[in-house]
Amino acid sequence: MIAQSERTMIEPLTSTGQPGPHPWPTHQFRAMGSQIQLWLDGEEAQANPFFRRVEVLFRRVEARLTRFSGHSELSRLNAQPDAWVPVSALLWDVLQHALRLARETGGLFDPTLLPALEAAGYTASFEELAQRRSAPAGVTRPGCWTEVRLDPERQAVWLPAGARLDLGGIGKGYTAQLAVDLLASAGPALVDAGGDLVAGAAPRDFPGWPVAVASPGGEAAPDLFHLWLAQSALATSGIDYRRWQQAGEPAHHLIDPATGRPAESDVITATVLAPEATTAEAWATAALIAGRERGLALLLERDLAGALTGPAGRTELSPRLAAHIVWPVL
Amino acid sequence: MTDNRRAAKVRAIRWMKGVLVAGSVAASLLGTQLLAERAAVETPPAAVLPAQSAQGPAWQQAPSRPELELGPVPTAAAPLRPVARSRSSR
Numbered sequence: 005m006i007a008q009s010e011r012t013m014i015e016p017l018t019s020t021g022q023p024g025p026h027p028w029p030t031h032q033f034r035a036m037g038s039q040i041q042l043w044l045d046g047e048e049a050q051a052n053p054f055f056r057r058v059e060v061l062f063r064r065v066e067a068r069l070t071r072f073s074g075h076s077e078l079s080r081l082n083a084q085p086d087a088w089v090p091v092s093a094l095l096w097d098v099l100q101h102a103l104r105l106a107r108e109t110g111g112l113f114d115p116t117l118l119p120a121l122e123a124a125g126y127t128a129s130f131e132e133l134a135q136r137r138s139a140p141a142g143v144t145r146p147g148c149w150t151e152v153r154l155d156p157e158r159q160a161v162w163l164p165a166g167a168r169l170d171l172g173g174i175g176k177g178y179t180a181q182l183a184v185d186l187l188a189s190a191g192p193a194l195v196d197a198g199g200d201l202v203a204g205a206a207p208r209d210f211p212g213w214p215v216a217v218a219s220p221g222g223e224a225a226p227d228l229f230h231l232w233l234a235q236s237a238l239a240t241s242g243i244d245y246r247r248w249q250q251a252g253e254p255a256h257h258l259i260d261p262a263t264g265r266p267a268e269s270d271v272i273t274a275t276v277l278a279p280e281a282t283t284a285e286a287w288a289t290a291a292l293i294a295g296r297e298r299g300l301a302l303l304l305e306r307d308l309a310g311a312l313t314g315p316a317g318r319t320e321l322s323p324r325l326a327a328h329i330v331w332p333v334l
Numbered sequence: 335m336t337d338n339r340r341a342a343k344v345r346a347i348r349w350m351k352g353v354l355v356a357g358s359v360a361a362s363l364l365g366t367q368l369l370a371e372r373a374a375v376e377t378p379p380a381a382v383l384p385a386q387s388a389q390g391p392a393w394q395q396a397p398s399r400p401e402l403e404l405g406p407v408p409t410a411a412a413p414l415r416p417v418a419r420s421r422s423s424r
Contacts, residue, residue, distance in 0.1 A: 026417050038423060173423065199421035216416035230414045242422025257423075273422055318382065326381040331414060 028194075028207060031055035035062035036070075036176045038198025042183065045207035046191035054190045058183045065182075068094055069175040071118060071168075081161060082118065082168040088160040096159050099152075102174050105286035106149045111261050112290035116149045118168040120264040121257065173289065176200060177239060177281035194233070199240055202281045206234040220244040220272040220313055228311065228319050230331040231277075239284035241292045242273035260293050267293045270314055274299060277309035277325055296320070 029051040032041040042058055044051040068077045081089050091099070102115035151164040163169070180197035184204045187193030192205040194213040206212045212232025219225035221244050231238075243258055243266075260267035274292035278284035291299035291310055300320055303310040309325035321329070 026415070028417070041418065043417060176423075194418060196418040198423045199419070200423070201418050201420050213418070214414035214416050216414075216419045218419040218421040220422070227416065227419065230416055232414075238420040240420045240422050245422045275420055321381040323381065 029055075031059075033059050033062075035059070036066050036172070036179070036198070038176060039196075040180075040198065041196040042187065043194040043213070044187055044191050045193070050190055054187050058186055058195075061183060061186060062179055065094065065175065065179045068092065069098065069171050071170055071172065078169060078171060081163065085163045085165045085167065088155060088158065088162050090158055090160045093159070096154075096161075098171050098175055098178050099154070099161060099169070101178060101282045102169075102171060102286075103149060103152060103154070105174070105282060109286055109290035111149065112293050113286040114149050114259075114261040115169050115171055115174065116152065116163075116167040117259045117261060117264070118170040119166065120259045121170055123264070124257075124259065124266050173200075173241075173285050174282050177202070177237065177285035181237065181281040192234075197281075200237065200281060200285060201233060201239075202237040203233040203235065206232070217275050217311065219317065228275075228313065229321075229329045231328045232330060233277075236277055236279055237281035237284040238275065238277050239281065239288045240273050240275040241285075241288040243267070243269065243292070244272050258289060258292055267295075269293060270296045271299055271312045272315055273313045275311045275313075275325075276303075277328060 026043075028043045028045050029048040030041060030043045031052070032039060034040065040059075040062060042055055044054060067073075070076045071078055071082070073079060074083075077092060077095050081091060081095070099115070102113075105113050106115060148164055148167045152167065153162040154160075155162070176197045177200050180195040180200060180202040183195045183197075184193050184202045187195075188204045192203075192207045192213075194204070194215075195202045199218075201213075201215055203213045203215075210232065212234035214230065215233045215238060216227040216230045217238070217240065219228050220242055241258060258267050258269075259265065260269075269292055271292045274288045276284045276287040276291065278287065287303075287308055287310065291302060291312060293299075294302055296312055296314060299310075299312050300322070302308070303312075303322040303324075307322075307324055309322060309328060311319055311321045311325055313319045
């Protein structure tokens with residue numbers, strides 16, 4: 005988070021007040037169904053080997069956690085319900101994060117909704133899904149995360165019958181956080197994992213990484229707000245992009261655990277700023293599924309830094325987030 | 335004499351009843367106000383950004399005034415040039 009004293013350092017990026025080129029080496033690639041982009045405050049020659057290591061990291065984690073390959077460790081676990089299955093340290097750690105966040109969000113964030121997600125038609129990567137007209141329905145058994153059992157002694161997981169895990173969003177945030185930690189040994193870094201931003205230390209001469217929260221929908225829409233991001237993560241969940249038709253009905257990827265169907269929310273995008281990526285990711289999803297009134301109440305009650313944008317473009321900010329915004333001037 | 339005493343007693347009881355009812359109403363109103371003040375302190379209001387039109391680049395838009403002013407907040411003379419944007423999964 006940005007310290008109060010640092011927030012007074014805000015200056016236009018160039019002496020003319022016009023935006024200048026960013027000085028930081030960058031690298032981008034596709035992984036986990038998303039565009040990934042990295043920035044490092046350092047020399048290009050120094051940055052490149054680290055960028056390659058991060059790309060390898062994303063591909064390795066994806067290979068273990070993807071639900072779109074029957075060979076991944078996650079798919080093998082999902083295929084063995086009602087049995088203790090030893091898992092790798094990576095899957096164990098991501099699952100621990102996921103179940104902790106399910107508890108903290110009162111089940112609004114639920115990692116066991118894969119059957120419901122497939123029933124809604126999300127059965128292939130989003131790129132493939134865009135080519136399809138419809139998808140077969142699956143079995144819906146939402147909200148059984150409380151029945152998942154963990155054995156720390158054996159590092160083994162037991163899934164109840166009918167529960168299968170989807171660690172897509174939280175796995176991406178987890179990997180982006182690992183990437184920032186890896187890059188930190190070379191310098192201050194920023195990772196954009198398909199719209200979820202994770203920052204390490206602030207780059208030299210700046211109070212943080214200059215980032216924005218985009219308006220829902222098209223690229224042409226003006227940003228909602230700008231802030232400096234340092235040692236924290238900014239995640240946005242939305243029903244404005246990953247949408248498709250299922251049996252003639254519009255569907256999206258955010259499942260309401262109470263119904264097992266795509267959430268009928270009056271929030272289009274929810275953004276949460278948190279000290280680390282999995283927390284930001286889970287609470288953004290939870291606030292969107294909760295809807296405007298309950299979502300805002302959750303942010304206020306828990307003193308979370310968040311923003312909810314409704315269908316008419318109206319954005320409501322928790323005071324905790326408003327304190328970080330540098331533009332527009334509130 | 336007995337009638338006068340009885341009448342005085344009835345007046346005194348009525349007066350006490352009146353005092354009790356008025357006191358009860360006043361206490362109830364005061365309690366409601368205190369609870370409302372406490373609720374207002376415990377639940378800070380959310381700030382609201384106005385909906386923005388989808389015309390023109392972000393840093394050329396003059397933001398209109400929000401509906402609620404907060405305490406001291408950081409300011410920027412011009413929009414930053416963001417290096418990245420948070421948005422729903424791409």
